[in-house]
Amino acid sequence: xxxxxxxxxxxxxxxxxxxxxxxxTAPQTAHLLDISKDTVNFHMKNCLRKLSVENKTAAAAKATxxxxxxxxxxxxxxx
Numbered sequence: 001x002x003x004x005x006x007x008x009x010x011x012x013x014x015x016x017x018x019x020x021x022x023x024x025t026a027p028q029t030a031h032l033l034d035i036s037k038d039t040v041n042f043h044m045k046n047c048l049r050k051l052s053v054e055n056k057t058a059a060a061a062k063a064t065x066x067x068x069x070x071x072x073x074x075x076x077x078x079x
Contacts (some may be wrong), residue, residue, distance in 0.1 A: 006066050007050040012030075016043040017075055021060035 009017070012033075019029040026044070030037040044056060051062045063069040 006068070009047060009050060009063070009068055010043075013043045013050075017047050017056070017060055017063055017066065017069060018041055020044065020056040021064075021069065027063050 015033060016029055026037045026040045029040045033040070035059060047059045048054065048056070051059050053059045053062055058072065060069060064071060
């Protein structure tokens with residue numbers, strides 16, 4: 001039987017994904033995290049690659065299913 005691999009996301013990747021799951025755009029997330037929009041996009045691309053998905057909605061869903069994101073954090077991310 002094949003075992004499923006759970007990817008490791010960095011703390012920053014999780015933060016970017018949480019804000020995306022909360023409906024924030026890359027510029028909004030950049031402002032909230034005090035980083036550039038390009039840096040937000042860099043971390044999001046890493047999430048997409050690590051999770052083998054095509055978009056941030058799928059990334060948030062898969063990360064939640066794998067236990068990497070928790071819906072309580074998505075509803076109330078720390079600002």
